[in-house]
Amino acid sequence: MALPPNAASASVLRSLRSEGVRVSSVSDGIGVLDAVRSGEPALLVLDVELPGPDQAAVLAAVHSEAPNIPVIAVTPRERRAGLLGQLRGDRDDYLLRPFAVDELSARIRLRLRLGAATAQTIPIVRMGDLTVDTEFGEVIVDGQPVALSPTEFSLLVALLAEPGAVVSHEKLAKQVWSEPASANLVQVYISYLRRKIGPERIRTVRGVGYILEG
Incomplete structure (x- = not known):
């Protein structure tokens, strides 16, 4: 390094x-x-x-x-x-x-x-009209490319790892920030991500976490 x-x-x-x-x-x-x-x-x-x-x-x-x-x-x-x-x-x-x-x-x-x-995962993941190339960092929504920041992309990948399941604030913080983060910080970046991929794709489970849906 x-x-x-x-x-x-x-x-x-x-x-x-x-x-x-x-x-x-x-x-x-x-x-x-x-x-x-x-x-x-x-x-x-x-x-x-x-x-x-x-x-x-x-x-x-x-x-x-x-x-x-x-x-x-x-x-x-x-x-x-x-x-x-x-x-x-x-x-x-x-x-x-x-x-x-x-x-x-x-x-x-x-x-x-x-x-x-x-290196151990499938490089291209599709969920409904959402396509994510984890190798090249590309995101396609409804056939259109979407530019995500590195943190937003990491958050999306963390949600994609458990599609349809509730991913807790704590788990997202650990995977994306590599350390404990406030629920408010996770919420802020979830809102950024929703604006770019569509608010209907991420459902909030109050007090628990978030679900990525197709």
Whole structure:
């Protein structure tokens, strides 16, 4: 795993290494590409303001040369909109600067776990007029492509894993955020997801959780 210098704090390194994760740090875009080409890290944390080549080109090169490597992009808020179009739904994620060390650590653990799980699942899942390609992060609703954020996509995949069954707030929080999250946070992202795939597809079971229906 490669980390940019400003993200590779002693706290992050200690946290990840305590979990048996090997971490290396690079100082510019050329170093990112060299790391990817020489060792194919399990995950890449990419600072969009690293010196060197334009980071849009670096990210495109990583996706092209090492498509199986998930990317967590670290970005200032003003560059977020341009970055989102480059990220792949289920494989990539982003973090706004400034961020908490434990949040980065949680995002890394989540991406690594989702990557391992995706390799063991059927890549294309269909439920009524909803089609989800878990390999490429594509969602089709009523024949039309729908753009989801990485968190929204992870939430949809968690619901798809148990179609027609109630998935609790706690289980969704653990799968999507890799740690306990408030029921209110889950509810907020459920509302985002409903706006994009249709409110009728997700039913609320008050006080329990949510059901994905066809």
